Amino acid sequence: MKKALLIIDMQAMPFVWKSYGGKSLYQEARLIANTRLLIEKARKNASPIFYIMYTETTGPRSVDQPLWQIIDPIAPEPHDSLVIKYHADSFHETNLNALLRNHAIEGLVVCGIQTEYCVDTTVKSAYSHGYKVELASDCHSTYDSEEWTAEQIVLHHNNTLKHFASIVRSDEIQY
Template identity: 40%
Template sequence: MKNTALIIIDVQNGMFLEENPVFKWEKIILNLKQLIDNARINKIPIFYIQHNAPIGSILERGSEAWEIRPEVTPAPTDIIIQKTTPDSFHNTNLYAELKHQNIEHLVLTGIQSEVCVDTTCRKAFSLGFAITLVTDAHSTWNTSELSAQQIINHHNQVLRWFAETKETEDILFKNEVSIQ
């Protein structure tokens, strides 16, 4: 089995605001907690990607909205990568950290399906990583044209060109990506 890492993109308080929380947020948090627990038991490295938005934006660095969601708080051994664009690799040390740990396979989760998750998945593929997109552990919001569920379904379908797609339970209970 290839050396694996769990990647959690932009699961920050600002994505869960009471007036407009990310679609199916309770289920996303539950699935992420299961993946995190399973990764820790199996000594899989966990990388949190934290978006830093400009001053005055919802994810402004240092604000409460910028903080990682408390239900999925990083452990001291987890790595937090700061980013400023949808691409988790662009102008960050993510690639260097993954290479340092000999990681070849990424289990991808997070927010926002059509922006940061999509961009990071495609870039990881271009960089030569094997990828598993966890189809029920990424999310977004409705738009005026499409429902959040339609966007998620579309990206689960399109990103199959770049990643294997699995649900949380298939990763957890079959241990297909849990052992390095």
């Protein structure tokens, strides 16, 4: 089965939000390190990599703005695909499904931000589109909410998303 890596919303904004009085991402360093590991594994096996980029029509997260860019430690290479999205679902009103079908992709490895929004929605949508999904259990993140800590949110989603995806640690994922 041919797999691809989906890296969801690993753009500058979530990583610098704390500098503007916002919250810090849960286990940010681990998230970056594990994303790099998944990229390395995908490249070693010539598996396509798709960078999903949350985009707004205006403002700091509009196309080509500094906070819209993918963070340097995991920057895409010229042959990687960038998919611009305006919704939580990486498939909704994007060309992602067509790109995956053109590459004959059957399986997806999913990582990124934000666990309870774009990661959750994309995992469920990928499942509904017929893909075999693996969620990297230690490679998605979020912020503390008013009700739950970020750790609780991540653990909750690793538990509930097992109905739509295999929940696998980054070091155990194979392409």
